Each structure stands twice: as C-alpha cells, then as structure tokens.
Amino acid sequence: MGAADVVPGVSGGTVAYLTGIYQRLLNAIHGIGPEAVKAWKMDGFRGVWRAVDGAFLLALFLGITTSILSLSKGVLWALDHYPSMLWGLFLGLILGSLPMVVKEIPKKRAWKAVPFGLIGLASGVLLAMATPANVQITHAYIFLCGAVAICAMILPGISGSFILVLLGTYEYILEGLHARDWAMIVVFSLGAGIGLLSFGRFLRWLFGRYPASMMATMGGFIAGSLVKIWPFQHFGDPNNLWIMASVGVGWFLVFGIQRWAKSLHAS
Numbered sequence: 273m274g275a276a277d278v279v280p281g282v283s284g285g286t287v288a289y290l291t292g293i294y295q296r297l298l299n300a301i302h303g304i305g306p307e308a309v310k311a312w313k314m315d316g317f318r319g320v321w322r323a324v325d326g327a328f329l330l331a332l333f334l335g336i337t338t339s340i341l342s343l344s345k346g347v348l349w350a351l352d353h354y355p356s357m358l359w360g361l362f363l364g365l366i367l368g369s370l371p372m373v374v375k376e377i378p379k380k381r382a383w384k385a386v387p388f389g390l391i392g393l394a395s396g397v398l399l400a401m402a403t404p405a406n407v408q409i410t411h412a413y414i415f416l417c418g419a420v421a422i423c424a425m426i427l428p429g430i431s432g433s434f435i436l437v438l439l440g441t442y443e444y445i446l447e448g449l450h451a452r453d454w455a456m457i458v459v460f461s462l463g464a465g466i467g468l469l470s471f472g473r474f475l476r477w478l479f480g481r482y483p484a485s486m487m488a489t490m491g492g493f494i495a496g497s498l499v500k501i502w503p504f505q506h507f508g509d510p511n512n513l514w515i516m517a518s519v520g521v522g523w524f525l526v527f528g529i530q531r532w533a534k535s536l537h538a539s
Contacts, residue, residue: 273332274339277425277432278347278446279362284336285428286369286494291529292536297332297426298479300325301472344446359503360515364522366494366501372530373428373491377484385488392489396496399434407440411459417441418463423471428490434500 273284288294303324311319320326350358377385407413417439425432436442448456479486503515 273425274336275343275347276362277336278340278344279351279358279431279433283425283428283431283494283497285424285426286366288426289369289372289428289490292534293328293332294428295479296325296328298472298476300329301426301468302476304469305473341449344449348446356503356505356511356515357518359501360518361522361525362501363498363503364519364524365526366498366522367519368523368526369428370491370494373487373494376487377491381484385484388485389488389492392492393496394492396493397499398496399438400497400500402438404438404440409441409444411455413439414441414445414456414459415463417445418460418465419467422464422467426468426472427475428494431497431500 273287276287277284285294288297308320308323311323315322347358417436420439421432421435423432424435433442436445445456445460447453448460503518504512
C-alpha cells in the first residue's frame with residue numbers, strides 16, 4: 273500500500289482490496305472512537321487494543337511507513353528513467369484488480385449498479401484529466417492536503433498521491449519526507465489522521481448500506497484511473513513490447529497476491 277500511494281495514479285486502497293484486508297481495515301478504523309472508549313472503561317488498554325484490532329493496524333502502519341520511506345526514492349527513480357514500464361506494471365495491477373471488484377456485485381442487482389459504475393468511471397476520468405493547482409503552501413494547507421489525500425488513499429481507484437499533485441503539494445511533501453522535515457510531517461500526519469477517522473467511518477457505513485452501488489462506483493473509479501497511467505503513447509513504438517511485458521508482470525502479480533491471500537484465509 274505504501275509503494276502504491278507514492279505513485280500518482282495508483283491507490284493504496286486498491287492494494288488493500290486485492291490482498292483481502294480492505295473490510296478489516298474499515299472495521300479497525302471504525303473501532304477508533306466511541307467503541308474504543310467503551311472498551312477502555314470495561315477492560316482498559318487490552319480492551320482498546322482488541323476493539324481497534326491493534327496488532328493489525330500496527331503491522332499495517334509499520335509496513336506502509338517503511339515502504340514510503342524506503343521505496344519512494346526507487347519509485348521516483350523509475351518514474352524518471354523508465355516511466356512507461358512502471359505505468360505498464362501498474363496498468364497490469366489495475367486490470368487484474370477489476371474482475372475482483374465486478375464479481376462482488378450481486379448478479380440480481382447488477383443492472384441497478386450500472387449507473388453508479390458510469391458515475392464512477394466519469395468521475396475517475398475527469399479527476400485524472402484535472403489540472404494541478406498553483407497555491408501558496410502553508411502549514412494549514414498541508415493539514416488540509418493530508419486530510420483530503422488520506423481519504424483518497426483508502427478509497428480504491430483514487431490515488432492519494434494524484435490528489436496531492438492536483439493540490440500542488442506532491443513534490444513538496446516527498447522532498448519533505450526525504451529531508452525529514454518533521455514540522456511538515458507532523459502537520460500532514462495530523463490532517464491525515466483526522467481525515468482517516470472521519471472518512472473511514474463514513475465509507476464503512478456506505479459499504480454496509482449500499483454494497484452493490486459502492487462496488488460499482490469503485491470499479492468505475494478504478495477503470496477511470498487508467499486514463500492517468502496509460503503507458504502506450506505511440507503505435508509501433510519498440511518500447512511497447514517491454515511495456516506489454518510489464519503489464520503482464522503486474523497482472524500475474526495480482527493473480528499471485530490473490531492466491532496467496534486465499535491460502536492465508538483458508539489456513
């Protein structure tokens with residue numbers, strides 16, 4: 273998830289969905305709040321740890337943080353030197369993830385979900401084609417960026433990094449991470465934390481109340497995001513063979529992740 277969130281156009285939420293932990297993530301976020309207070313009154317820290325699925329959140333947070341800090345330079349290097357092949361890899365990941373989303377829509381309600389899929393598709397395309405903003409960067413604006421970007425990061429199909437590109441702070445925040453600008457990191461993290469707690473609970477409610485519509489909208493978002501990362505620029509380009517190979521690697525990677533996740537759940 274951390275590696276995906278570094279790249280504009282790819283959603284960490286999509287990776288969470290691919291690996292089968294998405295609903296568990298929403299449930300854990302939901303546990304942070306009144307439920308945690310009740311658990312504290314009944315059983316202290318141990319109760320809170322169970323209520324928020326602490327072991328899961330800690331492992332996930334450490335993995336995302338480690339990935340962002342260690343892989344962000346490598347991802348940026350690949351974007352500079354081999355952008356088409358990197359986009360091809362993520363294209364394969366996204367194409368491989370779409371069948372997972374579609375099959376979750378109940379067949380009896382599929383026709384009702386079509387309009388939501390089209391809305392998601394149109395929104396994804398419009399978002400991918402949007403022009404980055406030109407703004408003055410302040411701590412208040414960084415806080416806002418954190419709150420907005422984290423909402424996109426946990427929503428499959430929308431890239432939090434791309435939201436930062438649109439808000440005009442993507443490079444600024446990456447440079448701050450590399451330089452260990454702790455003031456910026458803390459402000460951004462606070463905004464992300466508040467956005468995560470508020471939007472995560474709302475998202476869980478939506479999936480619980482309107483599962484088919486949400487899955488269709490999510491599938492549309494994921495399909496619409498292909499506009500941003502489409503790697504084939506010219507017909508007959510000799511690099512297209514390498515790009516197609518990268519697409520294949522991404523697709524098979526999704527297939528492998530799905531098999532691995534199923535084996536873990538089965539055990």
